[in-house]
Amino acid sequence: MAVTAQASDFFTVRPRQTTESHGRVRTAYVEHVQAGAGDAGSTIDLWRVPAGRVRIVGYLSRLRTSAFGAGVTLDMGHTGFSSRDGSEIAADGDALLDGKAVGSAGAFALDEDTFLIDGTGGTVIRATVLGGAIPAGATIKATIAYVVD
Numbered sequence: 001m002a003v004t005a006q007a008s009d010f011f012t013v014r015p016r017q018t019t020e021s022h023g024r025v026r027t028a029y030v031e032h033v034q035a036g037a038g039d040a041g042s043t044i045d046l047w048r049v050p051a052g053r054v055r056i057v058g059y060l061s062r063l064r065t066s067a068f069g070a071g072v073t074l075d076m077g078h079t080g081f082s083s084r085d086g087s088e089i090a091a092d093g094d095a096l097l098d099g100k101a102v103g104s105a106g107a108f109a110l111d112e113d114t115f116l117i118d119g120t121g122g123t124v125i126r127a128t129v130l131g132g133a134i135p136a137g138a139t140i141k142a143t144i145a146y147v148v149d
Contacts, residue, residue, distance in 0.1 A: 002087060007064045008022070011021070017053055017145070018053070018148070018149055019053050019054065019055035019116060019147050019148070020055075021079060022149065023055070023147035023148065024147065024148065024149055025060070025144045025145055025146070025147055026055065026145070026146055026147070026148060027143050027144065027145050028047045028142075028143070028144045028146065029141075029143050029144075030046045030047050030140075030141070031096065031139070031140070031141050031142075032044050032046065032055050032127075032139065032140045032141075033138075033139050034134050034135065034136055034137060034138040034139070036136050037133055037135050037136045038059060038110070038129060038133060038134045039133050040072075040129060040130050040131060040132055040133060041128065041129070041130070042051050042107065042128070042129045042133075042134050043124075043126050043127065043128050043129075044080075044126065044127040044128075044129075044140065045118070045124045045126050046124075046126065046127055046140070046142055046144075047121070047124070047136075047142075047144055048078075048121075048122065048124055048125075048127045048129065049078070049081075049117050049119065049121070049123045049124070049131075050105065050121065050148060051120055051121030051122075052084075052118075052119075052121075052128060052148060052149075053084075053116070053117075053118045053148070054116070054117045054118075054119075054146050054147070054148045055114050055115070055116050055117075055146060055147040055148075056110070056112070056114065056115045056116075056125075056144060056145070056146045057113075057114055057145040057146060058086060058096060058109060058110030058111060058113055058114060058115065059087040059109050059110070059113055060109075060128055060144055061109055061110045061142070061143060061144045061145045062108070062109060062142070062143050063076075063097070063100075063104045063107065063108055063109075063110070063141070063142045064105075064106070064107040064139075064140070064141045064142075065105060065106060065107075065138070065139065065140050066105050066137075066138050067102070067103060067104045067105045067138075068102045068103060068129065068132070068134055068135065068138050069103060069124035069132055069133065070132070071103060071131045071132045071133060072101075072103055072121070072129060072130070072131050072132040072134065073099045073101055073129075073130045073131045074093075074097060074098060074099075074100045074102045074127055074128070074129060074130070075093050075094040075097055075098055075099065075100075075127065075128045075130060076094070076096045076097035076110065076125065076126070076127045076128075077091070077092045077093040077094050077095035077096055077097075077125075077128075078091060078092055078096075078102040078117065078123050078124065078126065079091050079107065079123055079124040079126055079129065080092075080124055081117060081119035081121075081122065081123035081124065082120045082122075083118055083119055083120070084118055084119065084120060085118075089119070093126065093128050094109045094123060094128075095112065095115060096111060096112050096115055096125070097110050097111050097112075097127075099130070117132070119139075125144065126142060
C-alpha cells in the first residue's frame with residue numbers, strides 16, 4: 001500500500017448548487033394528532049416541499065412519536081413530483097424512513113443521510129402506518145431539516 005492524497009468532488013464539480021455548498025439550512029416543524037383510529041396503510045401528510053432544488057438532511061431531521069402499539073411500523077417518503085427538467089418522479093413511500101418500529105414512544109432521525117428533490121413544487125412528505133393500526137390520539141412531531149437557496 002502507498003500513501004494517497006485525494007480530493008472530493010467539491011474540488012472538481014463547478015458550479016456547485018446551493019444544495020451542496022453555501023446553502024441555507026432551514027427547518028419545517030410539524031405536529032400531527034390522529035383524530036380517529038386508522039388501519040394499517042393509513043397515511044399522514046406531514047409537509048409540502050417548496051418548489052425548486054431542496055435537499056432534505058435526514059441526519060439533522062428528527063421525528064418523535066407516541067406509542068402506536070405492538071408491531072406497528074412507520075414509513076416516510078414523498079408523493080412524487082414533476083422535476084424541473086420535465087420528467088415525472090414516481091412516489092416513493094419509504095424514501096426517507098423505512099419500517100421504523102413505533103410500538104413504543106421514541107425519537108429518531110430519518111434513514112437517509114440526504115435526499116434531493118428538484119421539483120416544480122407540490123410534492124408532499126407523507127408518513128404511512130404499517131404492521132398494525134394507528135390509535136386515536138397518537139402523535140407525530142417532526143422537525144425536517146432541508147437546504148434551499
